[in-house]
Amino acid sequence: MTTETAPQAATPAEAAAPLSIWGALQANLREYGLLLVLILIMLFFQWTTGGVLFKPLNLTNIVLQNSYIIVMALGMLLVIVAGHIDLSVGSVSGFIGALAAMLMIGWKFPPELAFLANPIVAGLICLVVGAAIGAAQGYLIAYYRIPSFIVTLAGMLIFKGLSLSILAGQSVGPFPAEFQLLSAGFIPDFIGAITLVPASQGVQPLVLHGATLAIGIVAVVGMILLSIRTRARRTARGYESEPFALFAAKNIVIAALVLFFTYMLASYKGLPNVLVVMGILIAGFVFLTKRLTFGRRIYAIGGNPKAAALSGIKTERLTFYIFAIMGALAALAGMIYAARLNSATPKAGQGLELDVIAAVFIGGASALGGVGQVAGAVIGAFIMGVLNNGMSIMGINIDLQQMIKGVVLLAAVFFDLYNKNKA
């Protein structure tokens, strides 16, 4: 699941044979197979739900419903690639949701401390507490070499209990309006509505959110320019071998998908705030895993910790940071979740860790460590999300839903292994 397209170096020794179109296509199929699966699942539900799935409102909902899973899947990807696991993220996110509620609503601060209830201050406190929780668990895992499974299992119990206790068993809400914006808000339309079909009798009006459209188009253009530039740089150094037709096709398909999605969002209320947060995080994590030395080292310790240590990598410190990042992301997810429900409940977040871990594995990460991609984890999360959404719309029983999700998880991992062994 590397996104590099295995270019062949142009040394004479290996007769610089450019990949054949078919060969390149096969390599890409493995890589984009997961995306294809997601699209197929979506089309399937589009059909079974009688066209509800692709309604702008519903697509927006899918994003909102899965945002917290995706946020945590990013951190979980690092954890799993490093060869660990974090079972505590669900409980930690629940606990942070509770903490946020108590800071903003529950606790009555004396006037000189009232600033603590400010949504922004409270949000920052929550992030720091989350990171500290992650760091504490990471410390035990990295420096005392207690298996992560055990440390985070303990963490899961502890924070489950803690959220119950600080909420005193009650739901606390509603949140201040500013805080709710995190989950329920949409970006302001600084460009203005674009009316395609004016309201008139017999026709549905079609008004697009201008800013959303503009951002989508800018993103697509930027993406295409970037990949053209990358290709040009590689070609200049004699490295490219992916056939141009395939390169073009890939870019066009992805651009079309993004534009389609933008259009759908724009024809509802526009870009949700949380999608902006997610987008920035995803881009950041792709960069982190692909280009930063920090990310490279994570793959190295997951692949062979001893060899990594003997290459001068501080494996302990790295592990510690990874869990701290995971904790901060769990905190963010907890706030998104609480803001979405508009209250903190003692049961919030429970069991979420399983969805998060499943997303990462569906996305092609290896339980042995060293393998996994951000894009895979995000698509994996969406696959789970679309399944949830589609099956709910169809009115499938919750028990059956669980079974189907289990089967999908197994099938995804099986398919991935099968593909790898064949290669």
Place this chain on the structure above:
Amino acid sequence: MTDTIPEMRDTILPMRDTILQMRDITKTFPGVKALQNVNLDVKAGEIHAIVGENGAGKSTLMKVLSGVYPHGSYEGQIIYNGEECAFRSIRDSEHKGIVIIHQELALVPLLSIAENIYLGNERAKAGIVDWDETREGARAVLRKVGLNEDPDTLVTNIGTGKQQLVEIAKALSKEVKLLILDEPTASLSEKDSEALLNLLLGFKAQGISCILISHKLNEVSKVSDRITVIRDGHTIETLDKADITEDRIITSMVGRPLEDRYPARAPQIGEVVFEVKNWSVYHPQHRDRQVIKGIDLNVRKGEVVGIAGLMGSGRTEFAMSLFGKSYGVKVSGEVLLHGKKVDTSTVEKAVSHGIAYATEDRKTFGLNLIDHIKHNTTLANLWGVSRWGVIDDLAELDVANDYRKKTNIRSSSVYQTVGNLSGGNQQKVVLSKWLFANPEVLILDEPTRGIDVGAKYEIYSIINQLAAQGKAILVISSEMPELLGITDRVYVMNEGRLVGEMPTAEASQEKIMRAIVRAEGKVAS
């Protein structure tokens, strides 16, 4: 067509004493044709050696034979005892008495010797293990291989040489008729190697045939009855006993005669760069056992210094403890660079002071086997291809290609997964990694283990170049001719102590051995 008939006839009708024929074996991996129309025939009761350069396809051929690569994943025929075989797994081939011992040992370290011997083949009735019979049986086969160990000893507690014998005992427990050994002596001391080879000669007398893969041509020419040479996935020729000489083998392997085994050295030796003073280390588990006992040594600028010694003399432990305390506890002593004391207490600090250690155990300590060559090459020096912590893809690709060429790694590209490389080529990746880290002091632990003659020459040349650039190089090797061929000075180590030091010009194998024996005498008395 007519002229091929006589030949066909005597290959189709198996000669009375031919037990194995592999005919026109072709095996491809994505992007690599590992074997092309390879032919091999082995007679009953002979020791048949297979030699060839790293990546020539020797291990692959043996994996085809033993069913690791099942029937259907390759082309060609395997005729064993006169019948065509289509092995679908190792089990199938074992049923016929073909047992393979892989290049990398496959014992489970935390199981006992007896458990390992009967792993997958347990002495059990109705699923319940019969421990008495297991121990008895284990003892019997251990006796056959001349290993005097309690069958209940955990495998992790015995040395590599003995582990190799356990592997062979395991093979014997399966009633082996054709034993395949892939580089069995690569990590054995000379004494252990000799014992093992004698064992093979003994098997031969009992009618067991052996296929032996090795890069140690002196051994091969000593024990084998015939030798088949493979180059670039093709069979080149099969030499009969009478024709076997080391030079003849090399010419056939490399495709041209190799004038010298060691490149000429014109040392330009300067001031002392690297110094170790009074270095002591204790065993990580048995904390009162001193493993390294007060070592003092130095290496000068542009000098290649060797550490000779027997397996288990503590050389690797010494090097690893120097390198970021990667081995042992209660490490004490001083490391000086250019006369100044430096802190090497973590690998990162050691590397940042320009000290590098290329490990002898590439699989466990050297490589990320699931990643490709490019990422492995740059791992110890990511700063070299990044700025502000951001890796420059193309610079990295340049580096990886450059070192792949320099060390002559055979692979489809720098994107080949390291785990799929041949053993020798993996070793070259480890070297590339440390060469790219551009250290001032380079410690090489068995740098040519499992490497073919041609590639050894290349590695020696690289060592020479580094020395000429003014680096200080410390080489640990169990092959004395190698140390004598490439170093300027040798230390002799025995049981964690330096027991001798001599300029290579005055050294000889006898002198080194004498230093060791003298030390052992002292210890004993």
